[in-house]
Amino acid sequence: MTRRTCREMTVGELTPLGQSERPGEFYRLRLLGPGFGTWEPGQFVMLRPASWDLELLWGRPFSLAGADEEGVSLFFQVVGRGTRRLAALAPGEKVTVWGPLGNGFAVEPGTRTLMLAGGVGLAPFLGYAAAHPAPENLELLFAHRLPLDCYPYGELAARLRAEAVHEATPADLPRVIRRITEKIAEYAPDGLVLACGPTPFLRTVRQAALDHGVRAQVSLENRMACGVGACLGCVCRDGLGHHVQVCTQGPVFWAGDVQL
Amino acid sequence: MDLTTDITGLRLKNPVLTASGTFGFGLEFEDYGDLRDLGGIVVKGLSLKPREGNPMPRLAETPCGMLNAIGIQNPGVECFLRDKLPRLPWRETAVIANLYACGVEEFGELAGVLSAEEGVAALEINVSCPNVKEGGAAFGQDPLQIGRVTEAVKKRAGTKPVIVKLSPNVTDIAACARAAESAGADALSAVNTLLGMAVDVRTRRPRLANVVGGLSGPAIKPVALRCVFQCVRAVGIPVIGLGGISSAEDALEFLLVGAAAVQVGTANFLRPDFAFRLARELPEALAAVGAAGLDAYRGGLVLPE
Ligand SMILES: Cc1cc2nc3c(=O)[nH]c(=O)nc-3n(C[C@H](O)[C@H](O)[C@H](O)COP(=O)(O)OP(=O)(O)OC[C@H]3O[C@@H](n4cnc5c(N)ncnc54)[C@H](O)[C@@H]3O)c2cc1C
Numbered sequence A: 001m002t003r004r005t006c007r008e009m010t011v012g013e014l015t016p017l018g019q020s021e022r023p024g025e026f027y028r029l030r031l032l033g034p035g036f037g038t039w040e041p042g043q044f045v046m047l048r049p050a051s052w053d054l055e056l057l058w059g060r061p062f063s064l065a066g067a068d069e070e071g072v073s074l075f076f077q078v079v080g081r082g083t084r085r086l087a088a089l090a091p092g093e094k095v096t097v098w099g100p101l102g103n104g105f106a107v108e109p110g111t112r113t114l115m116l117a118g119g120v121g122l123a124p125f126l127g128y129a130a131a132h133p134a135p136e137n138l139e140l141l142f143a144h145r146l147p148l149d150c151y152p153y154g155e156l157a158a159r160l161r162a163e164a165v166h167e168a169t170p171a172d173l174p175r176v177i178r179r180i181t182e183k184i185a186e187y188a189p190d191g192l193v194l195a196c197g198p199t200p201f202l203r204t205v206r207q208a209a210l211d212h213g214v215r216a217q218v219s220l221e222n223r224m225a226c227g228v229g230a231c232l233g234c235v236c237r238d239g240l241g242h243h244v245q246v247c248t249q250g251p252v253f254w255a256g257d258v259q260l
Numbered sequence B: 001m002d003l004t005t006d007i008t009g010l011r012l013k014n015p016v017l018t019a020s021g022t023f024g025f026g027l028e029f030e031d032y033g034d035l036r037d038l039g040g041i042v043v044k045g046l047s048l049k050p051r052e053g054n055p056m057p058r059l060a061e062t063p064c065g066m067l068n069a070i071g072i073q074n075p076g077v078e079c080f081l082r083d084k085l086p087r088l089p090w091r092e093t094a095v096i097a098n099l100y101a102c103g104v105e106e107f108g109e110l111a112g113v114l115s116a117e118e119g120v121a122a123l124e125i126n127v128s129c130p131n132v133k134e135g136g137a138a139f140g141q142d143p144l145q146i147g148r149v150t151e152a153v154k155k156r157a158g159t160k161p162v163i164v165k166l167s168p169n170v171t172d173i174a175a176c177a178r179a180a181e182s183a184g185a186d187a188l189s190a191v192n193t194l195l196g197m198a199v200d201v202r203t204r205r206p207r208l209a210n211v212v213g214g215l216s217g218p219a220i221k222p223v224a225l226r227c228v229f230q231c232v233r234a235v236g237i238p239v240i241g242l243g244g245i246s247s248a249e250d251a252l253e254f255l256l257v258g259a260a261a262v263q264v265g266t267a268n269f270l271r272p273d274f275a276f277r278l279a280r281e282l283p284e285a286l287a288a289v290g291a292a293g294l295d296a297y298r299g300g301l302v303l304p305e
């Protein structure tokens, strides 16, 4: 059982990654302090630096890229007010962290498993690959828009079968979708597909998986306020059309059990 | 320090309650603290039948605040009584039901269902939710309607104290407070969210699917405090204060203007153990301002001559 807690952690290293046209866009963040002894890849934490005071109220959700008793590792992209300020954190600053939250990706050691990542959706797969008992059964397909060195792709590619598809301009999109769809089809009928990335990407994955009859899980990134199932702000529609909380019922759903 | 508080028959071990809609059914927070340490839990707004709520996006963060347009998504009162209430430590912590309905009759019916339940300590009527087209805000803005709903609930509430939760989206909150009191309310809570809006300049769309929503958090505290102040002076029944409370000092401000107790809402999102910490820190905060006790401090606002 993973037990959830709320704790103070300290910023360890904040390492910039790669170069995109917007400098300072990608970071690896290591938070120190009592970490999580037990967690599942695909789970996430909410974090809120003390320096936000009362200006930014919500914690921000980030997938666990790694965690142990000493601390946690995250990987993030600067997109708005909160992540911009995260990128400016200094080592030693205090951050409130609650988690581990939500459910993780299915782990089926004997099953051929395709990890499909779109952009920062790569984050949970770092943890997934590290914890998997049979990494020889894993394969990664990584769809990205920005230069490859913005993401911690290299370290995964060094250990696993991995392929990156680049969408340099919107004109590349059909090619990227074709490649994703081909890859998914290779996993029919008995493989497992796991996907994390922006919603349009997940929509493509979900449709292809349903079309080819492949078992697939998708990890959603809905906006969250509480992270613990209380505010009902992060809901999506389940297979029956009911609103369910992504933070507690997800973020990982079986493709057939969620509407995108 | 003795923190026990009596709100017309509702006994609380301390004056820290959690605000409806921000603390789920309490069970979501069990990992982060002991629910028995809270004065009480006001659960998510309940309706007779389950409600799916509004479409997404339902939330937007604003400077020092947030907008929500959840639309009272809830599993219905039966599910609450069957699946949630029995798991709550209601013998040790007051569990207060927050009622939402579309009409006067329905409010009465809901009160009838809840009044039969031993585990429910009091009923809080939400006449002030800005997010539902039918009824919600309209009730809360008309003293006459507030009176009618309060009467209907009071009639079916049996021995349960009835709290009326007021909207700040009115010109004269004192008139609303008096209407509730005359109709038999045992207490008031003030305030619900302020009607607000946010727009994305790039997509040119409102940030909420519902277009407008309820503003809460530290940004509304001065307005909420003024409302509580005006209510306290307008009525003889206890007033529970809420709106933007994000520290023990904020809670003291509400107590000073005369609030009998406080509710913590949006601050539960700052960190999930916020309410537990506030309940723990309150005696210290009172001592730090030289208060001999809660009762001695409450309502002790010094007004200019
Ligand atoms: C379970 C989960 C895991 C996540 N894991 C990661 C991760 O490992 N690495 C990472 O970089 N990001 C991750 N995200 C997304 C991350 O939480 C958001 O990018 C972040 O909250 C944005 O905060 P902000 O204050 O900078 O943006 P805001 O100021 O809130 O918004 C600015 C922009 O960010 C977008 N945005 C806001 N919230 C989200 C969101 N939840 N998802 C996607 N876009 C959003 C908005 O649409 C807007 O364009 C995850 C989200 C979830 C729900």
Ligand SMILES: Cc1cc2nc3c(=O)[nH]c(=O)nc-3n(C[C@H](O)[C@H](O)[C@H](O)COP(=O)(O)O)c2cc1C
Residues within 6 Å of the ligand: A231, A232, B019, B020, B021, B022, B044, B045, B046, B068, B070, B072, B098, B126, B129, B165, B191, B192, B193, B215, B216, B217, B218, B220, B242, B243, B244, B245, B263, B264, B265, B266, B267
């Ligand atoms: C996400 C959310 C959901 C809410 N749902 C309800 C509700 O169901 N019933 C109700 O009476 N008030 C509801 N409220 C209002 C709060 O209980 C409270 O009155 C308001 O947020 C102001 O307090 P705060 O600034 O401390 O949050 C909700 C508020 C938020 C933020």
Ligand code: FES
Residues within 6 Å of the ligand: A223, A224, A225, A226, A227, A228, A229, A230, A231, A232, A233, A234, A235, A245, A246, A247, A248
């Ligand atoms: S973020 Fe609050 S319910 Fe999911």
